[in-house]
Amino acid sequence: MKRRISHPRPAVTAAAALVFLTAACTSPGGPEPEGTAVPGEGSTGPEVEITPAPGATAVPPNSPVRVTAADGTVTDVRIEQATPDEIASGGSEDPEEGGSAFEVTGTLNEGGDTWVSDWNLRPGAAVTVTATAADASGEETEVVSEFTTLEATPGQRLELAANFPNSGDVVGVGMPVIVTFDLPVTHREQVENSIEVTAEQETEGAWNWITDETAVFRPKEYWDPYQEVVVDLRLSGVEAADGVYGVEDHRIEFEVGRELVSTMHVPDHEMNVAIDGENVRTIPVSNGAARERFNTTTSGIHLTMEKYRTLVMDSATVGIPEGSPGYYRLDVDWAVRTSNSGEFTHAAPWNGRIGSANTSNGCTNMAVEDARWFHDQSLMGDVLETTGTDRQLEWDNGWGYYQRSWEEWLSHSATGRPQSTDGSGTPGSVHGEGL
Structure with missing residues (x-):
């Protein structure tokens, strides 16, 4: 036999409870008053306690829900939550659309007598917790507890x-x-x-x-x-x-699509592109002239960030304004960004030293056909591993996150x-x- 104890929500939210709270079980003699239990034959079942306390208001939403069973095992916990607007409309929102419909799961301890929620509660919600526990003889107790959570303050x-x-x-x-x-x-x-x-x-x-x-x-x-x-x-x-x-x-x-990893040793004037481990193209390139730090191609693990059919490259966007040494403004085609310090792969039909010398402002120059091919192949998050220069890509320059070792990243x-x-x-x- 199961006994059920229902702890009502505060009066201000009692109407909301009618939307999703089932009525308490009744005994053969008539309706069972709320807050009392129906005893079983020779056993009253385990005692069940739920926190936050039944009837509580303005509970911090990052409070855990905890269910404990004295002389028994927690067998089921269900948490239902709804804001006043959802209660009025009769539904909740979709998390893919920015709603809050994820189920609140929980973890049971090894002894089976304590259950704790894995996730937080919703701000400004009416919460119903229905918990069931059983003793060694199979006698069950079901407890329904209701409370409300603190609303999130506008601006916070x-x-x-x-x-x-x-x-x-x-x-x-x-x-x-x-x-x-x-x-x-x-x-x-x-x-x-x-x-x-x-x-x-x-x-x-x-x-x-x-x-x-x-x-x-x-x-x-x-x-x-x-x-x-x-x-x-x-x-x-x-x-x-x-x-x-x-x-x-x-x-x-x-x-995650196919694996595209490009490698480039700057002194060799070429880029090797491998797809799913097989080298599919070797591209002649011209990298930074390296006369100054700003026109030195960075070494390290780059990720492709975005790409453009056409792009105006203005050094003022990376801290070299018009009138300063090294200023440039160029219209380029088939550009793929690899850092936030102005590095792209792109077509450079004006560069007659592609494949033989490094003469660029730090970008990776390619012939038009190669630049277009690389542009068309590139997905956001592809890998470009560059070596051979004395300027290292900073870990927070663009998406240089693999510049931190795993141990450093984890720390x-x-x-x-x-x-x-x-x-x-x-x-x-x-x-x-x-x-």
């Missing part, structure tokens, strides 16, 4: 401002996941643990912060090609800074631990300290 509502890649993109094997928020993040560990990256081919990765607003996830090594990757940003309820809460969840789904993560992409969750807790 964390939003996702931008991300790369976007859903539907097909990218190269070096592609990082880049997310930018509209407010500074100081509780970085909680935010990192709220973003789960899942891939068809298991690997491990970690987050680093470029600024207080921008975080980057990269795998330990390049992604395996030909696979789907899903990024679940469970931002709803995360406390990004004191009193600043995320309000929406998001999902990004992208595809700069707020969690300090890798995240597996096998769907097992994130390295640590999303909940606030002391909650």
